[in-house]
Amino acid sequence: MAAQLPLADLPLFPLNTVLYPGGQLHLRIFEPRYLDMVRECAGTGAPFGVCLILEGGEVGMPAQPAAVGTLARLTDFSHRQDGLLGIVAEGDSRFRVLRTRVRSDGLLRGAIELWPDETPHQVPVEFALLQTILERLIDTMGPHWRHAPRDAYDDAGWLGFRLAELLPLATEEQQQLLEMTDPLRRLAALRDILPRFQKA
Template sequence: MSGFDLPLFPLSSALFPQGTLSLRIFEPRYLDMIRDCARNDSGFGVCLILEGGEVGDPATPAAVGTCARIVDFNVQADGLLGILARGERRFRVQHTRVRDNGLIHAQVEWIEEGEPQAVPAECGLLATILERFHEQAGGEYARIERARYDDASWVAWRLAEALALEQTERQLLLQMSDPVERLKQLMHYLPRFQGG
């Protein structure tokens, strides 16, 4: 089966569906990628770096990532291009190739999300913590409709962004297919962040 061709932007952090990402773009390969994405109204893949760095030689990306779509551009104080991108759907890398300019392209298959699931009672504390966090932090999530806090997938993604998790833990959550299992994994991490 042939996959979907997606340029990759390996980063030292994972991006979750509906999450936002601010990037400064200065390497020619990524400037070209951003130009192509803007011209074609297409996205690019964000994968956690397993080996290598964000700058220089092509890094080794994780096998599961999130497609990001550019939602805003700006010119930063230092003259560099800045973009704001939003995570869309997850994908699994089938294979990669490196273009002459060092940009990694991947053949990917989209990960199908199941039907929305409610936050189970035993994980209700996570939705409450997230709602309080958003109320205190302000911003776009402070005005989100209350029903979102009943959606297991949305709660798991937003809480995974909010908690100071290791990147390997974020990647594990990204790779999990069941949103309720993702919440249970977050429950496992939670004692680390509780005072006392």
């Protein structure tokens, strides 16, 4: 389990995206600091941390990361036709950044505190519409979830995280949903957002 790993000095990857537990992340890697990070993680099996960028950019000077992020574990990598390294990572536990430092090569590293996994909740009947909406979103936008087991849709945490990934939300909203610790509250927030996407 991730909670058993020493995470006093975790490499951090600030991005303009939010990674959720169980989610997939596809990246092209070209900066030397991140190539070194991928080699390190591939060699040791250790995760890296993905945090939303609050200030700065994905390239160049180290960006300011959000305080809450998600562990990412490499699941695949390949050399792309454009010469860049492509990686696939899967979201694991969430964490809070306690402090950060910048290594001499520009890689951001942080001491983190892992969050406990959410208590599983069955999806209440009042959120059944969200299950139907997720099925439609997966058909058109999330093909890698098409073979998810049927009972996954009954898990409030999984349902909320997948909707937060696939709905066209602002990154600030995605971050707020990541930081919620109650899966039923997250579903309620998503239900309240839905009218925005209904056609007039």
